[in-house]
Amino acid sequence: MDDTLSIRKWRYATKKFDANKKVSNEDLETLLEATRLSASSYGLQPYHIYVISNQETKEKLRPISWGQSQISDASHIIVFANSTDFDANLVDNYLENVSRTRNIPQAGLKGYGDFMKSKLLDLPLDSKGSWTTKQVYLAFGNAMQAAAELKIDTCPMEGFEPEKYNEILGLDEKNQNAAVVLAIGYRSEEDETQHYAKVRKSREELFTYI
Numbered sequence: 369m370d371d372t373l374s375i376r377k378w379r380y381a382t383k384k385f386d387a388n389k390k391v392s393n394e395d396l397e398t399l400l401e402a403t404r405l406s407a408s409s410y411g412l413q414p415y416h417i418y419v420i421s422n423q424e425t426k427e428k429l430r431p432i433s434w435g436q437s438q439i440s441d442a443s444h445i446i447v448f449a450n451s452t453d454f455d456a457n458l459v460d461n462y463l464e465n466v467s468r469t470r471n472i473p474q475a476g477l478k479g480y481g482d483f484m485k486s487k488l489l490d491l492p493l494d495s496k497g498s499w500t501t502k503q504v505y506l507a508f509g510n511a512m513q514a515a516a517e518l519k520i521d522t523c524p525m526e527g528f529e530p531e532k533y534n535e536i537l538g539l540d541e542k543n544q545n546a547a548v549v550l551a552i553g554y555r556s557e558e559d560e561t562q563h564y565a566k567v568r569k570s571r572e573e574l575f576t577y578i
């Protein structure tokens with residue numbers, strides 16, 4: 369209980385990272401594994417995640433991220449890209465994975481596959497995009513929380529130009545879109561915002577018990 373809340377109180381949207389501190393490979397891999405384990409609707413994970421440590425790339429992304437210093441100073445920039453379109457392969461690849469992982473014949477999964485396809489494949493393109501965006505935000509939230517558990521600071525970021533990210537990272541041709549970004553690293557001692565009180569709606573405003 370204590371940990372549950374104290375970890376969330378420790379975490380804050382870091383405005384100024386210490387550019388000299390890097391996340392170790394070991395912690396990065398734990399963070400990414402936690403992200404990989406995120407739940408998604410039907411288990412389809414309709415997204416891809418880019419992990420950027422290359423300084424030159426980070427410098428290129430900063431001006432198209434409202435000039436925010438987190439992009440160039442953070443240890444790594446994680447770009448969460450949702451699939452903008454998908455077809456039956458999304459479901460078929462998933463079922464192949466289920467069959468392989470659980471060692472069960474694919475034939476027994478066909479009914480479930482047809483059900484998923486009936487729900488998803490005829491959606492209009494914008495609904496597909498909004499569904500995949502919701503899924504990638506779950507992975508994003510999970511990554512942010514896992515980072516806090518590892519005492520890695522983060523800044524969740526929507527303040528960037530997705531079209532330009534898509535261009536630089538070559539996402540359009542992969543039917544992907546940069547939905548949201550997580551800058552990870554370690555807070556600078558000079559970042560005053562780490563001392564700010566958390567501003568949230570009151571419990572009365574936020575919750576209704578029925």
Ligand SMILES: Cc1cc2nc3c(=O)[nH]c(=O)nc-3n(C[C@H](O)[C@H](O)[C@H](O)COP(=O)(O)O)c2cc1C
Pocket residue numbers: 379380381382383436523524525526527528548566
């Ligand atoms: C999806 C999302 C996008 C955000 N985009 C930015 C951003 O571009 N730049 C920034 O400095 N903070 C950004 N924030 C941080 C929020 O302003 C911050 O989380 C909120 O004010 C609550 O403060 P706290 O996270 O420090 O508790 C974003 C947060 C979320 C969840």
